[in-house]
Amino acid sequence: MPARLPGGARDIGGRSPACTMGGIGRSGPVVIAAGRVIRPVVIRLWCWRSERASCRDAIISAVASDQGPVGLAEFTAALSLAADQAAGLSLEHGLRTCLLATRLARQAGLAADDLRQVYYTALLRSVGCTSDAHEQAELFGDEIAARAQLNLAPHLPARELLSVLARHSGAGESPVRRAAALGRTLAASRGLPRRVAAAHCETAQRLSARLGLPDSVSGALHAVFERWDGRGFPDGRAGAHIPVPARIAQLSYDALLLHEHLGSIARITRLAGACYDPDLVVLLRAEDTAEVTGMVSPWEAVLAAEPGGPTPLDSMQLDAACEVAADFADLKSPWLLGHSRGVAELAEAAAWRAGLDAARVAGLRRAA
DSSP, rough: OBBOGGGGGGTTTTGGGGGSSSSSSTTTHHHHOOOHHHHHHHHHHSTTTTOOHHHHHHHHHHTTTOOOOHHHHHHHHHHHHHHHTTTOOOHHHHHHHHHHHHHHHTTOOOOOOHHHHHHHHHTTTTGGGGGGGGHHHHSSSHHHHHHHHHTTTTGGGGGHHHHHHHHHHHHHHHHHHHHHHHHHHHHHHTTTTHHHHHHHHHHHHHHHTTTOHHHHHHHHHHHTTTTTTTSSSOOOOOOOGGGGGHHHHHHHHHHHHHHHHOOHHHHHTBBTTTTTTTHHHOOHHHHHHHHHHHHHHHHHHHHHTTSSSSOOOOOOHHHHHHHHHHHHTTTTTTGTTTHHHHHHHHHHHHHHHHHHHHHHEEEEHHHH
């Protein structure tokens, strides 16, 4: 059995719950289509320090390939896939959110620069999800299973929400320990939504800035948990004080979530003017939501939808982006901060000593 590390992570030979794929399934073509450095980054995030030969072989073949520059949208989309898994969402939820949000923004008549802000805000909407994973695991044990249901919290009646908390608090423990865990959860719940939103937003902001995205995207990511009526988090902004990209991204995110779990987006209409901008709700069509949900794989469509066309990353930008992916993975546990960077440095040193050329050394460092 693999040794357990603090925070729920596992030592070499095991997989973090946040990064367990449970089989590649529909995502297989996505990972292959991503190619070159994107493939090892996604595999590393999903199969955290996995010893499986398939992961090792895929990484080796990927770093040896040369298929042209990696694009910013391609890298960000790969990061979005990992964020889905960590946030308890269906794989490709972030990609679908991006497609629906971009479509909605076009219907709203947004200019090209604004479309681009919506595109990247939607892709990165959940990228801050690992920032409080350790604290959530202390409350729920398997925080991914809890998040899968708590993602719907704004749409759950109080009684049903309490049932979700009771079901996941201290899961797997004795009845006495579970009762104590529920007590801790309820005691923490008063300020929990604000703290969670603040942590997720701040992390997403910092990661987006390191990807070279403009301050407008960072500002929008700070507001994706706000509500039209001012009862959201972390700042309680209302109405026009919420950036348009944040309004569109959150509306699209919730519409897809409700369609997946309830088969309808009727609740969106009922919450217009409360949770959502009523002018945007009017533009949201059930058939668009159903079409995006029904795509076999949205990967290629997302890359093709990038406003303004592809943005290739140069060597330095790609290195910085890989460090973003590394730090995203390490946020899963406070005991692993800086771990991925250390692995990359060790792999790079070994590659130089093995006599690999500069291009292969760079590829191996990025994959690690």
